[in-house]
Amino acid sequence: MNARKVIIDCDPGIDDALALMLALSLPQIEVIGITVVCGNVPVEKGIVNARRVLEWMGREEIPVYAGERTPLMRPYVDAMDTHGEDGLGESDLPKPMGKEESADAVTYLLDTLEREENVSIIALGPLTNLARAYQRAPHIFAKVEELVSMGGTFRTPGNCSPVAEYNYWCDPDAAKILYEAFSADTQFKEKKIHMIGLDVTRKIVLTPNILEYMKITHPVLGELVEKITRFYFDFHWKQEQVIGCVINDPLAVAYFVDKTVCQGFDAYTAVETEGISYGQTLVDEWDIWKKPQNSHILVKTNVKAFMHLFLCAVFHANENECDMVLEQILAGKEDS
Ligand code: RIB
Ligand code: CA
Numbered sequence: 001m002n003a004r005k006v007i008i009d010c011d012p013g014i015d016d017a018l019a020l021m022l023a024l025s026l027p028q029i030e031v032i033g034i035t036v037v038c039g040n041v042p043v044e045k046g047i048v049n050a051r052r053v054l055e056w057m058g059r060e061e062i063p064v065y066a067g068e069r070t071p072l073m074r075p076y077v078d079a080m081d082t083h084g085e086d087g088l089g090e091s092d093l094p095k096p097m098g099k100e101e102s103a104d105a106v107t108y109l110l111d112t113l114e115r116e117e118n119v120s121i122i123a124l125g126p127l128t129n130l131a132r133a134y135q136r137a138p139h140i141f142a143k144v145e146e147l148v149s150m151g152g153t154f155r156t157p158g159n160c161s162p163v164a165e166y167n168y169w170c171d172p173d174a175a176k177i178l179y180e181a182f183s184a185d186t187q188f189k190e191k192k193i194h195m196i197g198l199d200v201t202r203k204i205v206l207t208p209n210i211l212e213y214m215k216i217t218h219p220v221l222g223e224l225v226e227k228i229t230r231f232y233f234d235f236h237w238k239q240e241q242v243i244g245c246v247i248n249d250p251l252a253v254a255y256f257v258d259k260t261v262c263q264g265f266d267a268y269t270a271v272e273t274e275g276i277s278y279g280q281t282l283v284d285e286w287d288i289w290k291k292p293q294n295s296h297i298l299v300k301t302n303v304k305a306f307m308h309l310f311l312c313a314v315f316h317a318n319e320n321e322c323d324m325v326l327e328q329i330l331a332g333k334e335d336s
Pocket of ligand 2: 010011012013015016039040124125249
């Protein structure tokens, strides 16, 4: 099986870090580059964290690029209250070795898409870098083979306002540019943005039990995950009375390699950029506006299938043992 070439655009960020660990552990994915965007933390901190994860996974050869430092039009609002000042839960882990100047992310995206074929993008943060790339060279950006974006929300409440999810709330104009392009720009033909929104990611909760199992199967990585999620656990209890933490971004990676992990439907989706509901994704489920469908909206997920993939790929859990453990831990939550 040939691995699929992927650029991961992210704002690491605790769950971005977990998503990178998963992507770097899956043989179906060849991570050819990481582009960092302003989001959970400023770009400079995101670059350090991306390089930390590459070191943990022994993949320092993968290049990391510096993306947009502010949203297209709105003032930049970070999420350090959720991810910590360092972006990895105030874990103060060792800084990556070496000092690397990171070249420009948007230039890298366009140069790579122009030079190579069959490159996909998994976007785990605000869509600022991707929107800039589309603005600079629409015909090159249209070469993206598949775009999976963790962002938005369909029927479940937002996490930055009653209707807006952080990635699209942080830069609604960028999200609007891309969703409109995938609808109106004929270069995208049948392509759609695969929207992994809060409807499915909220069901992916890293619980204390699962964390304990990670530490059993892979003590080194399990301890690292414990260090970077402690702060996140506390935040989730205070914010949403969740014991554990919602890990949004890894689900986008899992879905990229196994489309059965989530189920959904095609629709036209618009992104609101003005007023009290800015950042909202308006999903035309009943095709009332008769506009070209630009998105595949994921609404159901198989929690057990995701956790099995994550624990076996990253933490080297034994498949049969993992099945048995997840039966115990997830009783009744398999499909939701
Ligand atoms: O709303 C959740 C998303 O915003 C995740 O990607 C998280 O990392 C933040 O970027
Ligand atoms: Ca993210």
